[in-house]
Amino acid sequence: MDLLSYTPAHEAFRMRLREFCNTRVTPFVDEWEKNHLVPRSVWQEMGRNGFLCTSVPREYGGMEGDFLYSVIALEEVARTNHYGLDAFLHSDIVTPYIQSYGSSDQKKKYLTGCVTGDIVTAIAMTEPGAGSDLSALASTAVEADGEVVINGSKTFISNAVSCDLVVVAAKDPDEGNPYKAISLYLVEDGTPGFKKGTAFKKLGLHSQDTADLYFTNCRIPVENRLGEKGSGFVKLMKKLQQERLLVALLAVVKADFMLQWTMDYLKNRGSGAPVIEQAAKFSLVETATEIKLGRTFIDKLIMEHMRGEDVAIQTSMAKYWCSDMANRSANTCLDICGDFGMTEKCPIVRTFRDIRAFPIFAGTNEIMKNIVAKQMGF
Ligand SMILES: Cc1cc2nc3c(=O)[nH]c(=O)nc-3n(C[C@H](O)[C@H](O)[C@H](O)COP(=O)(O)OP(=O)(O)OC[C@H]3O[C@@H](n4cnc5c(N)ncnc54)[C@H](O)[C@@H]3O)c2cc1C
Numbered sequence: 518m519d520l521l522s523y524t525p526a527h528e529a530f531r532m533r534l535r536e537f538c539n540t541r542v543t544p545f546v547d548e549w550e551k552n553h554l555v556p557r558s559v560w561q562e563m564g565r566n567g568f569l570c571t572s573v574p575r576e577y578g579g580m581e582g583d584f585l586y587s588v589i590a591l592e593e594v595a596r597t598n599h600y601g602l603d604a605f606l607h608s609d610i611v612t613p614y615i616q617s618y619g620s621s622d623q624k625k626k627y628l629t630g631c632v633t634g635d636i637v638t639a640i641a642m643t644e645p646g647a648g649s650d651l652s653a654l655a656s657t658a659v660e661a662d663g664e665v666v667i668n669g670s671k672t673f674i675s676n677a678v679s680c681d682l683v684v685v686a687a688k689d690p691d692e693g694n695p696y697k698a699i700s701l702y703l704v705e706d707g708t709p710g711f712k713k714g715t716a717f718k719k720l721g722l723h724s725q726d727t728a729d730l731y732f733t734n735c736r737i738p739v740e741n742r743l744g745e746k747g748s749g750f751v752k753l754m755k756k757l758q759q760e761r762l763l764v765a766l767l768a769v770v771k772a773d774f775m776l777q778w779t780m781d782y783l784k785n786r787g788s789g790a791p792v793i794e795q796a797a798k799f800s801l802v803e804t805a806t807e808i809k810l811g812r813t814f815i816d817k818l819i820m821e822h823m824r825g826e827d828v829a830i831q832t833s834m835a836k837y838w839c840s841d842m843a844n845r846s847a848n849t850c851l852d853i854c855g856d857f858g859m860t861e862k863c864p865i866v867r868t869f870r871d872i873r874a875f876p877i878f879a880g881t882n883e884i885m886k887n888i889v890a891k892q893m894g895f
Pocket of ligand 1: 612639640641642643647648649650652672673674675676727839876877880882883884887895
C-alpha cells in the first residue's frame, strides 16, 4: 500500500504537468543547459498553468493546494533531467517565507507575481565567509528613519541572475548575540545598490543560474523586513525542515530516474551488446532496494510534515542519506553503462553531475550528521 493518498485532483494535476514538461520543457533543456539560463517565458508559462507556488492561498491567485501538489510538481520537473527550472526552490522554499512571515501588504504585493511567474525568487544566506555557520554572516542591515541600509555580499545564490525578489539574511551590527542579530529582508531587483553577478560555470546544474549578489548602501523601506527584527535565524531554522525534505525527495527521484534509464538501456541494446553480468544485476538490485528504502522513509516524513509534526531530525537523516544514496546510484548506473557512460549522449551523465551538489546545499551532509549527533546526546 502506498503511504501517500493522492486524490483524482492530484492525479489530474500530475498529468497536466507531465504533458507540459513533455512539450514545453524537455525539448528545450539542451538549449537551456548551453545558455546557462531558463527563459523567463517558461516560468510565466508554468505560472499561467498553475504549476508554481501551489500552496499559495486563493486570494493571492494560488490554488491553496496541500503539500502533495508540491511533491508532484517537484517529481515531474525532476524527471525532465535538468535542474535549471528551479521551480521547487521558488515555489516551496522561498515563497513560503512570504506566505508564513509576510505582512498583509507584503503578501498582496508579491504573492500573486510569485504564482504567475512574473516574480522569480531567491534566498540569500551564504556569504564568502559564512556557509555552514550562519552566525558568521558579515552582511549588515542598519535600520534608521524608516529605511534599512544593507551592505555585504552573498555567494552561490540559486536563481541569482533571474530573480526579481530576494530574501536576504543580514545582521544588525549593534546586536552582540549573532543569533538574535539576523533579520530577513525582501530586496527587489532594480533597487539602487543591489547588483547581481554573472552565472558561475559549475560542475553541474548548468541551466541553473547560481551567482553572487552584492549590496552596497542598498536602501529599502523598513516595511520590507520579514517579521520582527532579530527573528531571522529562527525563521530560517523553521523553514529548513521543508527544504531538506524536498532535497531528499529530489535525490530519490533522480536516483530512480537513473535506475529506470539504465534498465531500459540494458534491455534495449540489442543482441550485439555485452551480456549483463551477474554482478551488474546485483548492483541494480541493490540500487533499487536503496531507492525503495529512501522513498518509503521520505513518504513517511511527507505524511508527518503534512500533519505539522516536527521531523527536523529525521529530515536531516533523510537529506544526508538520500543525497549520498543518489550519488552511489549514479556511480553504479554509469559503471554499468560502460564506455557509453563517459559520453554526453548518455543522459545520466548530466544527472551524475547535477546531483553532486545535493550533499552540499540545503546544509551539508556533515552538518546534517552534526544535528542528528546532537540529538543523540553527542
Ligand atoms: C549549487 C549550489 C546552490 C546553492 N544555492 C544557495 C542559495 O540559493 N542560497 C544560499 O544561501 N546558499 C546556497 N548555496 C550555498 C550552500 O548553502 C553552502 O555551500 C553550504 O551551506 C555550505 O557552505 P560552504 O560551501 O561555505 O562550506 P563550509 O561551511 O565552508 O564547509 C566546508 C566543508 O566543511 C564541512 N564543515 C563545515 N562545518 C562543519 C562542522 N561544524 N562539522 C563538520 N563539518 C563541517 C562542510 O560539511 C564541508 O564539507 C548553494 C550551494 C551550491 C553548491
